[in-house]
Amino acid sequence: MVMESIPHRQLSSEVAVDVGRGVRFRYRSIRSARARAILTIQHEISRVFRKVLDSEGFLEVLAPIIGPVTDPGIRGAGTIEVPFYGETYVLMTSMILYKQMTVASFPRVYSFSPNLRLEASASSTTGRHLVEFYQLDLEVAHGTCEDVMTLGDTLMFEVIRTVRQKCKEQLATLGRTLHLPPRTLPQLTFSEAIELLLNDGFTLDPAEEIPWEAECHLSNQFSTPFWITNYPATSRGFYYLRDADHPELVRSMDLVLPEGYGELSSGGEREYTNKGVLQRMHETGEEPQKYGWYLDMLEEGIPPSAGFGIGLERLTRYVAGVPHIWECSPFPKVPGVS
Numbered sequence: 001m002v003m004e005s006i007p008h009r010q011l012s013s014e015v016a017v018d019v020g021r022g023v024r025f026r027y028r029s030i031r032s033a034r035a036r037a038i039l040t041i042q043h044e045i046s047r048v049f050r051k052v053l054d055s056e057g058f059l060e061v062l063a064p065i066i067g068p069v070t071d072p073g074i075r076g077a078g079t080i081e082v083p084f085y086g087e088t089y090v091l092m093t094s095m096i097l098y099k100q101m102t103v104a105s106f107p108r109v110y111s112f113s114p115n116l117r118l119e120a121s122a123s124s125t126t127g128r129h130l131v132e133f134y135q136l137d138l139e140v141a142h143g144t145c146e147d148v149m150t151l152g153d154t155l156m157f158e159v160i161r162t163v164r165q166k167c168k169e170q171l172a173t174l175g176r177t178l179h180l181p182p183r184t185l186p187q188l189t190f191s192e193a194i195e196l197l198l199n200d201g202f203t204l205d206p207a208e209e210i211p212w213e214a215e216c217h218l219s220n221q222f223s224t225p226f227w228i229t230n231y232p233a234t235s236r237g238f239y240y241l242r243d244a245d246h247p248e249l250v251r252s253m254d255l256v257l258p259e260g261y262g263e264l265s266s267g268g269e270r271e272y273t274n275k276g277v278l279q280r281m282h283e284t285g286e287e288p289q290k291y292g293w294y295l296d297m298l299e300e301g302i303p304p305s306a307g308f309g310i311g312l313e314r315l316t317r318y319v320a321g322v323p324h325i326w327e328c329s330p331f332p333k334v335p336g337v338s
Ligand code: AMP
Pocket: 073, 074, 075, 094, 117, 119, 128, 129, 130, 131, 133, 135, 263, 264, 265, 266, 309, 310, 311, 312, 313, 314
């Protein structure tokens, strides 16, 4: 086990002060050797993504910034509304609905998607929440969870291998020792994860996603990224496909970083029929009338697909070994800090 990270809930006051100062005086800190090392590593991560996905036959699509609808499954964070010629549009919280549109045309797509979420101010202390962040978002028509998890394994291996090889100087500047993960990452089911946490004294609602503190604890048990699979349907958005053999579950997984860094990615197989989505919207309390073009599109037919989104700043934070995510954005927006 490697335990180099600062546990998120215990960010020292020094780090908290650094966050406020860092955001306010970014025009200064961006010139530091430390910022240059972090952002160079981020550049290398993006390059590996493009290289691997291009070689796997993916097409890069320019991501939307605003639209009439966006992803509602954002764990209670707020959306930002924008006036749009007499209508109200929203800034993208994720491009999931738009990815489903593109896989109807191209079988394998990816985007560097800018996302905005008004996270609770209290999440500024988790060390892993920004208001503005990028997802490396991919989708595979007719893909399964297993297919995209294999892709995730390759991406993690290649990112870490390349950064270790090409960014030795930057890793040394940051004092970061980065371990090469196995080519196939470990997996545990959601119920195994819950059992582990209950045994360790956490009180949890097994119908909900794992809370940050508990996930951080779980993450600290691992020295390599790992997958959590088989999420309960009640914990996920309407666009996840129910497991035909276990209808209480959805075909969905998270990729979790080790050493206390926590969730890196969520994804899975998508509900793609109009009827199925309406049923899931009903269960999750969504208003179908908000989703005009999306439901029309499903009515006309799209292929089933699977995919995931990786938080670029979160991956940078782990790879660079940084206590707070603000340093992994060139122009950070931290919840509650203006
Ligand atoms: P979600 O759709 O909430 O599962 O988000 C997908 C991925 O985006 C997460 O696994 C994170 O890597 C990243 N992400 C989500 N919210 C944030 C945030 N507030 N700040 C930084 N990254 C985030």
